[in-house]
Amino acid sequence: MRQAITWILIVVMVVWLFDLVQGSGQLLGIVALVGFGFLAFDSFSAGDTFGTVLYGALALLFQPFYPIGLRADFWMVVQIVVALWLLSMVLRTGFRR
Secondary structure (H helix, E strand, C coil): CCHHHHHHHHHHHHHHHHCCCCCHHHHHHHHHHHHHHHHHHHHHCCCCCHHHHHHHHHHHHCCCCCCCCCCCHHHHHHHHHHHHHHHHHHHHHHHCC
């Protein structure tokens, strides 16, 4: 389940980055909020304090209800870094279930 959520979040970051679906920022923000929230809860259940804080911070960063006013080019860098980090996490842990 964790791998599937991570892959979904990678796709969300790429779609959001290239704005492939016009006007989908609100929906993608909700998907990112729920996905990172699940990963934070999963890390908390496993006793991983660092993962809990990191995923919780990412959930707050990408939540669509109170947008954080950053320039578009900075958001692009953040999305690229997060997508690459998620991809490295998936590849580093392998394709285990």
